[in-house]
Amino acid sequence: MIEIENVRKSFGQLEVLKGINLTVQKGEVLTIIGGSGSGKSTLLTCINGLEDIDSGRIVVDGTDVHAKGTDLNKLRRKLGIVFQQFNAFPHLTVLENVMLAPVKVLGQSKAEAEAMAVKQLTHVGLGDKLKVYPSRMSGGQQQRMAIARALAMSPAYMLFDEVTSALDPQLVGEVLDTLRMLASEGMTMICVTHEMKFAREVSDRVAFFHKGVMAEIAPPEELFGAPKDPELKTFLAATH
Amino acid sequence: MFSYNFHWNQAFKALPQMLDGALVTLQIALLSMAIGLVVALALTLFRLSGNRILNGFATVWVEIARNTPALFQIYMAHFGLGSFGIHLSPYTALLVGIAFNNAGYLAENFRGALKAIPETQTRAGRSLGMTPLQAFRYIVMPQMLRIAFLPATNQMVWAILMTSLGVTVGMNTDLAGVTQALNAVSFRTFEFFALAAVIYYVIAKAVTLAARLAATRMFRY
Amino acid sequence: MFDTALTLADLGFLAQGAVMTLAVTAVSVLAGTILGVVFGVLRNQLGTYWSLPITFLLDIFRSVPLLIQLVLGNALQSILKLGWAPFTTSCVVLSLYTAAYCTEIVRGGISAVPTTTRRAARSLGMTWWQDMRYIVAPLATRVSLPAWIGLTLGVMKDSALVLWLGLIELLRASQILVTRLQEPLFILLICGAIYFIISFPIARLGGYLEKRWSND
Numbered sequence: 001m002i003e004i005e006n007v008r009k010s011f012g013q014l015e016v017l018k019g020i021n022l023t024v025q026k027g028e029v030l031t032i033i034g035g036s037g038s039g040k041s042t043l044l045t046c047i048n049g050l051e052d053i054d055s056g057r058i059v060v061d062g063t064d065v066h067a068k069g070t071d072l073n074k075l076r077r078k079l080g081i082v083f084q085q086f087n088a089f090p091h092l093t094v095l096e097n098v099m100l101a102p103v104k105v106l107g108q109s110k111a112e113a114e115a116m117a118v119k120q121l122t123h124v125g126l127g128d129k130l131k132v133y134p135s136r137m138s139g140g141q142q143q144r145m146a147i148a149r150a151l152a153m154s155p156a157y158m159l160f161d162e163v164t165s166a167l168d169p170q171l172v173g174e175v176l177d178t179l180r181m182l183a184s185e186g187m188t189m190i191c192v193t194h195e196m197k198f199a200r201e202v203s204d205r206v207a208f209f210h211k212g213v214m215a216e217i218a219p220p221e222e223l224f225g226a227p228k229d230p231e232l233k234t235f236l237a238a239t240h
Numbered sequence: 241m242f243s244y245n246f247h248w249n250q251a252f253k254a255l256p257q258m259l260d261g262a263l264v265t266l267q268i269a270l271l272s273m274a275i276g277l278v279v280a281l282a283l284t285l286f287r288l289s290g291n292r293i294l295n296g297f298a299t300v301w302v303e304i305a306r307n308t309p310a311l312f313q314i315y316m317a318h319f320g321l322g323s324f325g326i327h328l329s330p331y332t333a334l335l336v337g338i339a340f341n342n343a344g345y346l347a348e349n350f351r352g353a354l355k356a357i358p359e360t361q362t363r364a365g366r367s368l369g370m371t372p373l374q375a376f377r378y379i380v381m382p383q384m385l386r387i388a389f390l391p392a393t394n395q396m397v398w399a400i401l402m403t404s405l406g407v408t409v410g411m412n413t414d415l416a417g418v419t420q421a422l423n424a425v426s427f428r429t430f431e432f433f434a435l436a437a438v439i440y441y442v443i444a445k446a447v448t449l450a451a452r453l454a455a456t457r458m459f460r461y
Numbered sequence: 462m463f464d465t466a467l468t469l470a471d472l473g474f475l476a477q478g479a480v481m482t483l484a485v486t487a488v489s490v491l492a493g494t495i496l497g498v499v500f501g502v503l504r505n506q507l508g509t510y511w512s513l514p515i516t517f518l519l520d521i522f523r524s525v526p527l528l529i530q531l532v533l534g535n536a537l538q539s540i541l542k543l544g545w546a547p548f549t550t551s552c553v554v555l556s557l558y559t560a561a562y563c564t565e566i567v568r569g570g571i572s573a574v575p576t577t578t579r580r581a582a583r584s585l586g587m588t589w590w591q592d593m594r595y596i597v598a599p600l601a602t603r604v605s606l607p608a609w610i611g612l613t614l615g616v617m618k619d620s621a622l623v624l625w626l627g628l629i630e631l632l633r634a635s636q637i638l639v640t641r642l643q644e645p646l647f648i649l650l651i652c653g654a655i656y657f658i659i660s661f662p663i664a665r666l667g668g669y670l671e672k673r674w675s676n677d
Contacts, residue, residue, distance in 0.1 A: 048367055050363060050366065050367060073369045073370065073371050074369065076366070076367055076368065076369040077368075077369040079367075080367075081367045083360065083363070083364065083367075085358075085360050087360050087361060087363070087364035089361065089364070089365075089379055090383065090461055091382045091383050091386065091459075091461055092461075100368075100378055100379075101365075101368035101369060101370065104370065104374055104378055105368060105369040105370055105374070106369075133460070133461040134461075135461060146364075149368070150368070153368060153369065244540045303657075303661065304653070304657070306660075306664065307614075307618075307656065307657045307660035307661045307664060308618065308653050308656045308657055308660070309618035309619065309621040309632065309656060310618070311621045311622060311632060312618075312621065312632055312649070312652065312653055312656060315632065315635075315636070315649060316649055316653070319636075319639055319645040319649060320645050320646045320649045320650075321646075322645050322646070323644070323645055323646030323647075324646075397524070400526075401524075401525075401526040401527070402526075403526075404526035404528045404529060405526075405528060405622070407528070408528075408624075408625065416526065416528065416529065419529075429532065429535075429536040430533065430536035430537065430540060433529055433532045433533050433536065434533060436529055437521075437525045437529050437530075437533060440524065440525050440526055440529060441521060441524045441525055444524040444525075445524065
């Protein structure tokens with residue numbers, strides 16, 4: 001369970017999170033929508049401790065992320081994250097990309113890590129690209145590799161930060177299909193996305209962020225079907 | 241046209257001795273590069289550490305290495321350290337001086353290379369649970385070394401050329417030292433040093449070629 | 462507070478050494494740059510194949526230790542009975558050494574000027590010379606200047622090696638004082654500081670220009 005309690009965060013003068021309260025249950029798929037600068041991506045990087053917060057608490061399975069004694073490196077094994085930029089490690093093959101962290105961070109044997117990597121890569125449809133370097137692959141393939149790389153750590157939660165935003169339009173589908181598959185398998189996921197159709201299909205709940213505030217949160221039928229917040233109405237009208 | 245008679249035979253007879261000297265030259269160059277590489281990595285980490293004292297130390301090292309003559313650095317190792325009661329042999333002083341120089345220039349190369357690696361690479365590593373050091377070691381450093389490889393090859397050629405400076409502090413076993421010793425007894429300066437020049441040229445070209453070949457084998461991506 | 466046998470006269474001696482260093486550097490960089498521009502333009506005009514002899518010849522100056530070049534230069538002038546003073550020999554050798562590096566810089570600068578720009582100049586009716594003078598030269602200079610500054614500083618530091626021919630430049634002057642006063646660390650530190658004071662600001666200027674000009 002991820003509990004977010006009254007989280008505030010500023011970059012200099014700019015307050016990007018103005019007191020967020022949110023709880024994500026095990027097995028839930030939550031999508032976050034909103035305009036740019038709404039703070040939705042920042043929230044994800046705060047959840048896995050890549051960013052500090054100014055006040056409030058984020059608790060993952062009972063561990064306070066930003067408390068002093070927290071072993072963030074250990075905590076992050078639980079929280080897989082995939083970014084907008086694919087962040088493939090260019091000097092490693094696809095297989096090595098996925099094996100690196102399990103071997104170096106989890107201390108798995110090479111054989112163990114390889115078996116897991118092959119399994120995850122096959123799962124995302126890259127079983128035939130094991131020995132290829134990322135520079136030889138399309139953006140969609142690189143992004144699916146990044147997903148497999150996160151999954152190889154056997155995380156309890158997956159965070160997706162606008163994973164299709166940097167992709168050519170024709171490559172968006174394959175990555176969204178991968179996310180749908182994970183959702184259907186029961187993975188707990190928080191997806192920040194601009195893909196409304198996708199959000200409507202896979203989410204248990206959808207949250208709308210506006211200027212650092214979570215303006216509305218509801219099941220998709222309700223949020224898309226009968227939006228209450230005026231800003232959300234404007235936002236939905238603009239995206240259609 | 242000239243009244244000078246070249247005596248190339250004398251020089252060619254000394255070729256085996258000079259080639260032995262060339263081996264010492266190559267040995268010092270390689271050793272100084274190995275030491276320089278390790279120190280440069282440490283200096284790079286110091287600069288990334290965010291600690292002001294470590295960062296300052298690394299900056300001072302790099303700036304002294306780059307803004308004073310290599311010969312000065314060798315003199316410091318040979319004469320300067322004497323003030324602390326440390327008396328280095330010509331061989332060690334030469335090695336220390338060149339390694340100091342290599343470390344400074346390599347650290348600067350690394351800094352340039354790091355600028356070309358996006359911050360998101362470290363972030364991706366950290367989000368997989370790696371410590372900062374692990375992210376540097378497994379993700380950033382291999383990419384940095386690749387970018388810095390060609391400049392480092394140039395530095396290796398520099399290191400070979402710098403070994404010739406040892407003769408000014410009494411080194412007599414490397415190529416320049418052997419040549420100077422032969423010159424001192426025979427006075428066939430031009431012949432001996434011309435032959436030495438050819439050997440230096442061949443070594444420099446061979447090292448460059450070897451590095452290019454190594455690069456194509458090592459960097460496949 | 463601090464005891465040293467170093468006198469004001471000794472400092473003057475060091476200053477004379479520094480002047481010698483700067484004089485050798487100035488002459489060599491000036492002559493080397495003129496030669497470098499000539500060779501650089503020539504290499505660019507002749508193309509890779511026909512400029513091979515120049516390329517090879519200049520490459521020798523970059524692949525043989527400068528110390529060996531100085532010894533060879535001195536031996537050669539003596540064989541040819543030219544009767545050159547050490548200062549002349551030093552400057553000649555250092556000039557050729559500078560020219561070898563400068564040629565690469567000039568060539569790089571010229572080839573950084575886009576072909577389209579040059580075509581545009583020629584299609585406006587400019588002659589080869591006008592194109593070179595008004596289009597290529599200003600653009601190439603801008604690209605090359607940081608590297609040229611680096612080269613100048615490199616020559617300044619490398620000029621220490623002329624001590625082998627008996628010139629009393631900064632480092633040799635320091636060495637003489639070290640032998641006389643037996644205070645190696647102190648005197649060498651002063652010597653290093655002088656080099657640093659000359660080199661560091663100019664190096665920074667080069668870095669600044671590079672940064673500023675690469676941004677636009």
